[in-house]
Amino acid sequence: xxxxxxxxxxxxxxxxxxxxxxxxxxxxxxxxxxxxxxxxxxxxxxxxxxxxxxxxxxxxxxxxxxxxxxxxxxxxxxxxxxxxxxxxxxxxxxxxxxxxxxxxxxxxxxxxxxxxxxxxxxxxxxxxxxxxxxxxxxxxxxxxxxxxxxxxxxxxxxxxxxxxxxxxxxxxxxxxxxxxxxxxxxxxxxxxxxxxxxxxxxxxxxxxxxxxxxxxxxxxxxxxxxxxxxxxxxxxx
Amino acid sequence: xxxxxxxxxxxxxxxxxxxxxxxxxxxxxxxxxxxxxxxxxxxxxxxxxxxxxxxxxxxxxxxxxxxxxxxxxxxxxxxxxxxxxxxxxxxxxxxxxxxxxxxxxxxxxxxxxxxxxxxxxxxxxxxxxxxxxxxxxxxxxxxxxxxxxxxxxxxxxxxxxxxxxxxxxxxxxxxxxxxxxxxxxxxxxxxxxxxxxxxxxxxxxxxxxxxxxxxxxxxxxxxxxxxxxxxxxxxxxxxxxxxxxxxxxxxxxxxxxxxxxxxxxxxxxxxxxxxxxxxxxxxxxxxxxxxxxxxxxxxx
Ligand SMILES: Nc1ncnc2c1ncn2[C@@H]1O[C@H](COP(=O)(O)OP(=O)(O)OP(=O)(O)O)[C@@H](O)[C@H]1O
Ligand SMILES: [Mg+2]
Numbered sequence: 160x161x162x163x164x165x166x167x168x169x170x171x172x173x174x175x176x177x178x179x180x181x182x183x184x185x186x187x188x189x190x191x192x193x194x195x196x197x198x199x200x201x202x203x204x205x206x207x208x209x210x211x212x213x214x215x216x217x218x219x220x221x222x223x224x225x226x227x228x229x230x231x232x233x234x235x236x237x238x239x240x241x242x243x244x245x246x247x248x249x250x251x252x253x254x255x256x257x258x259x260x261x262x263x264x265x266x267x268x269x270x271x272x273x274x275x276x277x278x279x280x281x282x283x284x285x286x287x288x289x290x291x292x293x294x295x296x297x298x299x300x301x302x303x304x305x306x307x308x309x310x311x312x313x314x315x316x317x318x319x320x321x322x323x324x325x326x327x328x329x330x331x332x333x334x335x336x337x338x339x340x341x342x343x344x345x346x347x348x349x350x351x352x353x354x355x356x357x358x359x360x361x362x363x364x365x366x367x368x369x370x371x372x373x374x375x376x377x378x379x380x381x382x383x384x385x386x387x388x389x390x391x392x393x394x395x396x
Numbered sequence: 397x398x399x400x401x402x403x404x405x406x407x408x409x410x411x412x413x414x415x416x417x418x419x420x421x422x423x424x425x426x427x428x429x430x431x432x433x434x435x436x437x438x439x440x441x442x443x444x445x446x447x448x449x450x451x452x453x454x455x456x457x458x459x460x461x462x463x464x465x466x467x468x469x470x471x472x473x474x475x476x477x478x479x480x481x482x483x484x485x486x487x488x489x490x491x492x493x494x495x496x497x498x499x500x501x502x503x504x505x506x507x508x509x510x511x512x513x514x515x516x517x518x519x520x521x522x523x524x525x526x527x528x529x530x531x532x533x534x535x536x537x538x539x540x541x542x543x544x545x546x547x548x549x550x551x552x553x554x555x556x557x558x559x560x561x562x563x564x565x566x567x568x569x570x571x572x573x574x575x576x577x578x579x580x581x582x583x584x585x586x587x588x589x590x591x592x593x594x595x596x597x598x599x600x601x602x603x604x605x606x607x608x609x610x611x612x613x614x615x616x617x618x619x620x621x622x623x624x625x626x627x628x629x630x631x632x633x634x635x636x637x638x639x640x641x642x643x644x645x646x647x648x649x650x651x652x653x654x655x656x657x658x659x660x661x662x663x664x665x666x667x668x669x670x671x672x673x674x675x676x677x678x679x680x681x682x683x684x685x686x687x688x689x690x691x692x693x694x695x696x
Contacts, residue, residue: 211580231584232586232588235586236586243580247578247581249573252573252577256573263567308585309585
C-alpha cells in the first residue's frame with residue numbers, strides 16, 4: 160500500500176482550475192520530486208494534500224484512509240507536515256518558539272526536547288540563534304528553521320516547497336544533503352517540489368513532471384534526467 | 397498636592413477600566429484584524445448579568461462578599477459565552493468576505509445587543525449595589541482612594557499579568573501569537589485556528605465583563621447604553637497604545653485615563669471626551685502605529 164495516493168484530484172481557486180485531475184503515489188521511505196514551470200500547480204498540489212486548498216473532486220489516501228475532506232490540523236495529526244514556499248517563519252517568535260510550534264500537537268515533552276537537540280545537531284547555527292526572533296534570521300537560516308520546525312512534528316511524510324529558492328549554492332547543497340540524511344536516518348518520506356530540477360532529480364528516487372495542472376511525465380530519476388523534453392524544459396540543456 | 401494625587405488615582409482607575417476593555421479589542425484585532433464593535437456591549441452585558449444575579453441572591457438573603465463573587469463568576473461566564481456566540485454567528489461566516497463585511501456585521505451586533513437589553517430590561521438607569529466589603533486598611537488614605545478604586549486597580553493589574561503570562565508561556569498562548577502572525581502557517585502546523593479565535597473572544601469577553609462589574613460597582617448605576625461610550629474610549633486606548641499589542645492596550649488605557657482626569661481636573665470638566673480624542677489625533681499624527689505598535693506590517 161502506498162503511503163500517499165492522489166487519485167484524479169481537481170482543485171479550484173474560485174472558478175480557476177489549478178489542478179486538472181492529478182494522480183500520483185508515494186511509497187513509504189521514498190523521496191519523490193515534483194517539477195514544473197511557474198504556475199504549473201506545484202504549490203497547489205501541496206496545499207491540497209494539507210487540506211488548505213481542499214480538492215473539488217478526486218481522492219487523497221494517506222495510509223489507505225481518505226483525507227481529502229479532513230481539516231488541516233487533522234491532516235497534521237495523521238503525520239503530514241509541510242515546509243511551504245517562502246518559509247513562513249513566525250517573525251516575532253524566537254527560534255525556540257518556532258520549533259515549539261512545530262511540535263504543537265505533540266505531548267511527549269522529553270521526546271520533543273530530544274528532537275530539538277537532534278535538529279540543533281543538524282543545524283548548529285539554529286542553536287546559537289535560539290533566543291532570537293525568527294524574523295531576524297538570514298534567508299538560509301530561516302530555511303533551516305522552517306525544515307526543523309516541520310520535522311518537530313515527527314511527520315511520516317514531509318512536503319517541501321522549493322527549499323533552495325533564493326539560497327546561495329553552498330547553502331542549498333547543505334539543505335539537500337540534510338534532506339537526504341533525514342530520509343535515511345529517520346525514514347521520513349519526502350515529497351520535494353523544486354525549480355532546480357537538476358539538484359532535485361539527483362537526490363530523489365522518482366519524479367513527476369507537472370504542466371498546467373496535469374502530470375505529463377513520471378518515472379525514476381535516471382529516466383527523467385535522460386528524457387529529451389525534461390532536458391530542454393527543466394535542465395536548460 | 398492632594399488634588400494632584402486625587403486626579404492621579406482617578407485617572408488610574410478610569411484608565412484601568414479602559415485597559416480591561418481595550419485588551420479585548422487588541423487581542424481580537426491581533427488575530428483576525430477586526431474591530432469588534434460589539435465588544436463594548438459585552439462589557440455592558442457583564443454588568444447587567446452581575447446586577448441580575450446579585451439581586452436574585454440578595455432576595456434570597458445572601459449578603460456581602462459572597463454575592464459579589466458569585467455574581468462576578470456568573471457574569472464573566474455569561475459574557476464569555478456571548479463573546480463566543482457573537483463570533484460564531486456574526487464573524488466566522490464572513491471570514492473569507494471582504495474586510496468591510498465583518499465590520500458592518502460587528503456594528504449590527506452592537507446595535508442588536510443594545511436594543512436587546514433595552515427591550516428585555518429598561519431604558520432607565522438601574523442602581524447597582526455596592527457589594528464590596530469595607531477595606532479598613534485604606535481608611536488613612538480615604539481622601540485619595542476608596543475601596544472600589546483600589547479593587548479596580550488591583551484587579552486590572554492581576555488580570556494583565558495573568559493574561560501576559562498566558563500568552564507568553566502557555567502552549568495555547570504561543571499558538572495565539574503564531575496565528576496572529578501567520579494564520580495559514582499555524583494551520584499547517586496543526587493549530588485548530590477556529591478554536592484559537594474562539595479562545596481569543598472568550599478571554600477578551602471575560603476581561604470586559606470584569607471591567608463592567610467593577611465600573612458598575614464604582615459608579616453605582618447602569619443602563620443599556622454604557623457599553624457604547626466605554627467601548628469607544630477603550631478602542632481609542634487600544635489604538636493609542638498600538639492596536640494588536642497587549643502592553644500597548646494597558647498603556648493606552650492608562651494614558652487616556654490620566655489625560656481625561658488631569659484635563660478635566662485642571663482645565664475644564666465640560667470637554668472630557670474632547671481631550672481624549674485630541675490625544676488620539678495627536679498620537680496618530682506623531683506615531684501612526686500607536687505608542688507601542690509595530691510600525692511595519694507584520695502580516696506575511
Ligand atoms: N490563492 C490563489 N487564488 C487564485 N489563484 C491561485 C491562487 N494560488 C495559486 N493560484 C493559481 O493557480 C495556479 C497554480 O499555482 P501554484 O502556486 O500552485 O503554482 P506553482 O507551480 O507552485 O508555481 P511557482 O513555481 O511559481 O511557485 C497558478 O495559475 C496560480 O495563478
Ligand atoms: Mg509554488
